[in-house]
Amino acid sequence: xxxxxxxxxxxxxxxxxxxxxxxxxxxxxxxxxxxxxxxxxxxxxxxxxxxxxxxxxxxxxxxxxxxxxxxxxxxxxxxxxxxxxxxxxxxxxxxxxxxxxxxxxxxxxxxxxxxxxxxxxxxxxxxxxxxxxxxxxxxxxxxxxxxxxxxxxxxxxxxxxxxxxxxxxxxxxxxxxxxxxxxxxxxxxxxxxxxxxxxxxxxxxxxxxxxxxxxxxxxxxxxxxxxxxxxxxxxxxxxxxxxxxxxxxxxxxxxxxxxxxxxxxxxxxxxxxxxxxxxxxxxx
DNA sequence: ACCCAGGCGGGCG
DNA sequence: CGCCCGCATGGG
Numbered sequence: 001x002x003x004x005x006x007x008x009x010x011x012x013x014x015x016x017x018x019x020x021x022x023x024x025x026x027x028x029x030x031x032x033x034x035x036x037x038x039x040x041x042x043x044x045x046x047x048x049x050x051x052x053x054x055x056x057x058x059x060x061x062x063x064x065x066x067x068x069x070x071x072x073x074x075x076x077x078x079x080x081x082x083x084x085x086x087x088x089x090x091x092x093x094x095x096x097x098x099x100x101x102x103x104x105x106x107x108x109x110x111x112x113x114x115x116x117x118x119x120x121x122x123x124x125x126x127x128x129x130x131x132x133x134x135x136x137x138x139x140x141x142x143x144x145x146x147x148x149x150x151x152x153x154x155x156x157x158x159x160x161x162x163x164x165x166x167x168x169x170x171x172x173x174x175x176x177x178x179x180x181x182x183x184x185x186x187x188x189x190x191x192x193x194x195x196x197x198x199x200x201x202x203x204x205x206x207x208x209x210x211x212x213x214x215x216x217x218x219x220x221x222x223x224x225x226x227x228x229x230x231x232x233x234x235x236x237x238x239x240x241x242x243x244x245x246x247x248x249x250x251x252x253x254x255x256x257x258x259x260x261x262x263x264x265x266x267x268x269x270x271x272x273x274x275x276x277x278x279x280x281x282x283x284x
Numbered sequence: 285a286c287c288c289a290g291g292c293g294g295g296c297g
Numbered sequence: 298c299g300c301c302c303g304c305a306t307g308g309g
Contacts, residue, residue, distance in 0.1 A: 019290065122289095124288095125291090126289035129289075130289095176292085210291090210293085213292095214290075214291060215291070231290075233291080279290095
């Protein structure tokens with residue numbers, strides 16, 4: 001195993017069980033105080049080990065030791081300075097509790113296409129079921145390489161008929177998935193969004209069929225590392241109204257405006273801590 | 285048997 | 298613009 005270091009606290013369990021894209025195609029286990037994770041990407045397979053705060057990795061498939069190290073650093077946001085982030089988002093007692101409860105939770109940075117597929121799947125769905133669908137899509141459309149079934153490329157799904165996509169259990173999302181796959185394979189250039197500002201990149205994503213305000217923010221946050229993105233789902237809407245608006249209903253637009261003012265540049269980190277805190281407490 | 289889950293698009297007033 | 302509705306599927 002190759003050692004790797006990170007900038008401050010890192011809690012693998014919170015990060016992996018948090019419903020970020022990694023959740024949908026990785027396997028986490030812990031025994032004898034050793035944590036273990038493996039996942040497939042569009043290039044190969046990565047294994048992570050965490051023991052006594054020592055992090056290490058192994059890779060198979062199309063990775064070199066060096067490129068796998070880069071994959072792990074970037075995937076788990078290990079360059080993010082969590083101490084500084086906590087200082088900047090810790091604006092009130094509620095956030096303070098959320099941070100103290102989930103210290104070490106990091107925002108992962110995933111492949112844009114992989115993130116798009118996972119979050120189109122998330123609409124009107126639940127995390128457990130999303131995971132099953134993604135596993136089946138890897139089985140059905142994943143490319144076999146070195147004995148590893150890799151995460152499906154958009155081309156493989158773009159070339160499929162709708163019924164085969166639906167056979168993975170996607171339900172009504174089948175048409176959105178194929179449409180997005182076609183665009184990623186042909187017309188839509190995902191690389192272009194890295195260099196774009198948050199607002200423009202969001203507009204561009206929302207032109208795709210099946211991608212609205214929330215899914216676009218998820219793709220920008222988890223796929224492009226744009227930390228200004230603040231995905232507003234039912235949990236965030238409820239906890240924000242309850243915590244910052246005296247329990248009164250607010251439009252998604254108003255909530256965005258509030259988050260932008262309160263946690264400028266780090267809305268996404270604030271969102272993750274609020275989200276997991278709200279869910280763990282069952283705040284409704 | 286029910287109920288609901290990390291939304292979205294389309295139709296309506 | 299804001300609201301309301303239907304939508305596939307399967308686990309609790």
